[in-house]
Amino acid sequence: MKIKRYFAPTMREAMRRVREEQGADAVILGSESRDGGIEVVAAVDYDEALLQQAVRREPSRRLSEAPLTPIADDDAPSTPPSESRPREPAATTSGERGSTRRGQLVWAQDPQLKRLQEEMQGVRRMLSETLSQQTEAALRAHPQRARAMRSLEALGIDHELARELAAHVPDGDPSKHRNLPLSLLAKRLKTVNPLQLARATRLALVGPTGAGKTTTLAKLAAKAVADVGARNVALITMDGHRAGAEAQIGVYARLLGVPLRVVRDAKELRAALLACADCSHVFVDTAGLGPNDQRLARLLPELARLGNDPDIALCSLLVLPANVQRDDLISASARFAPARPMAVVLTKVDESTRLGPAISALIGCGLPLAWLADGQGVPRDIHRARAGDVVMRAVWHARDARQRESTLERSQESAHA
Template sequence: MKIKRFFAADMKQAIRMVREDIGPDAVILSNKKVRGGIEIIASLEYEEVLEQKEEAFVEREATMAASSKHDIDDSTALAMTIEERAAMYAAREEAAVVPTAAVEPKLEVEVPVLQARTERKSAPVEIEWSPDPALSGMQEEIQRLRGMVENQLTGLAWGEMGRSQPQRTELIRRLTGMGLQIDLVRELVDHVASISDVDQAWRQLLLLLAKTLPVSSDDDFLDHGGVVALVGSTGVGKTTTIAKLAARYALRHGSKNVAMVTTDSYRIGAHEQLRTYGQILSVPVHVASDADSLKKVLKSLSSKKLVLIDTAGMSQRDIRLSEQFATLQGGSALVQIYLVLSATAQKAVVRETVKAYQGVDLDGCIVTKIDESASLGGVMSAAIQSNMPLAYVTDGQRVPEDIHPARAHTLVKRAVEFQRAHDDMIDDEELALAYGGKLVHAHAR
């Protein structure tokens, strides 16, 4: 008896291999799933196999009649010729494309084995693939080598630009030292590419930056009054800023014309902190826990020229942000909303915060803790890229002295002072990776 073992990705391909190698009269003795596909054992001696299996079939026939109709006679099934098995799979595929409603069960199959097979649901063959450890290691090594090559190319690109365009390199270094975003730095430097003198180009850059930085058109929005809400992350100084704004307005127009409202029902002691400021300033403080109560409170304060709303501090990833938005927008359509950003926050955090509050129609931004920061580039970049006007800046804890209307030239001047004070902290390798990488990718495109 000629017996051979075949391996293939699926049953159809395996049957094709058996037919080509042994012939159409081949007999499949066994088949099983193995890693990578299907294993089939086949033989050429069809009659001999039937004789060997006949006794086993007769012995099991009685047991099959008492058991489920869907049981399969393995011995007979395994003894099917390759032509029969191929015909069976072809029939399955043909039946798969015919709509169920069009199929009429008119044929009665007399062969028990084929009847059992038609009753049984054909399940798709599931092949389990496992990653080759050698291949995985090779991929990791390729990625590591690629990273090394890219780092070397970026360093070379940055070094080449330093030799061929020393003025551009120096301007990029200074703007980066101010903490500005990479893409914004490149746009600004492109505007002064025609100026050969680095100092003259630097002065033009600062003027362009001040012109680009959006600030509130009003000298002081407090003069107009209205309903103003401050939103932002925890710890950015919203409550203290509310107190500064209230004190500033009370000094000009009297404490009877201003009121404060808090919607912070999450933080322990939040109400008490604002009430303390209210007692010092002789300004009433009210509490609103939801949109309905806020609407009622604002209606009761309609005689006040200025109402300042202190909201709960929330992370930019907090799922309750949408509730806060709904509360403010449901309280009154006339609420002016200002986002409070800390100058001490990382650039990535500032960007993420601004993005999180895009669902609110912001009227502007207030930058706090400038006195504690080493850079203003993060908040300046966010304001420019989102076109969000800066209204106020705070630079201390004193109430109300340490709050000022935002002035573009003043902010740029202060940013340059920070840059000069921390010029020795600029990482040239980080610059090379950031800007050299941009150059490499630009040439690659």
């Protein structure tokens, strides 16, 4: 590969020199505006296979193809320097994909531009860290804010969220603002009244494996039976992959006196929902699949499409366990986002030592919370979620956790003594 730099007062003049010296097969590696003109880096006799391999190895260095415009004519309009920058790849047909045609230029990032981008990213990281340290110092300088931040983090609230909320605590008498951090937290937590979901009479429960979808479905179905009667309620299960799943939901169906249908895919699910048109409430239990399961990737968009079908109007509820870490909950919410869940059911609240991670995850993903499930009892252990009640539960859980830790420490000290 022969690489050469060209400096000219205008882009048109630079391109003319490139074409005159290196021909129409020249590759423009980059360009940069300088004092008095523009500098273009061009190459010829490049190895296309190595170039494409480099693109696959470094996705951040995108290549795009642009037709070579005639620039030898004096009356051709000059190209402004801004248009000489690397362009985003244009859409190509299948026949053009992976090939560079004669008479076209391949635009790539100049190594100098790459280094400049890396330096800018380093500056951004440094500024972010500096601002974070300044915010931390400002919080420490205000005892009330520092106390608020410690109290929120004691609940298990994410550090960044706790710092953001504590920054709104004003100076003054601490007794007047003692509960302000909890109030601010409750305002950030979105909840939805289950009565507002009453129009969603076709509900599909989605969520990770072991989240408690089947038990939650039984609780919701039992409430519906109590409200509208067993003849107006039906259950559908798609969980045929887990051993004993059909038997478990079959037991609930017999106890509630409602029909149960077993389906394998979205096509059978649509047919089953149409067959249950006379039922006012239909609940669908989906399989708890792993993050890398391809069946999950195919199922979730199908559920969203059934929601757009006016004859079906299927809505999804995301079931998340409260006894896992915040990052796991955020990852699960992103994984099931293609199903377009309308709300969240937070399960295993009784098995969680701290509710702060779950609250932080719900605020982070922006989904409203509809129900809390705190036991295996059907239907008694499911409750409407109110933001203030959820925050107070988080306070009680943190208090109980501290008491257990103190008891454990005393018992260990006694054992060593």
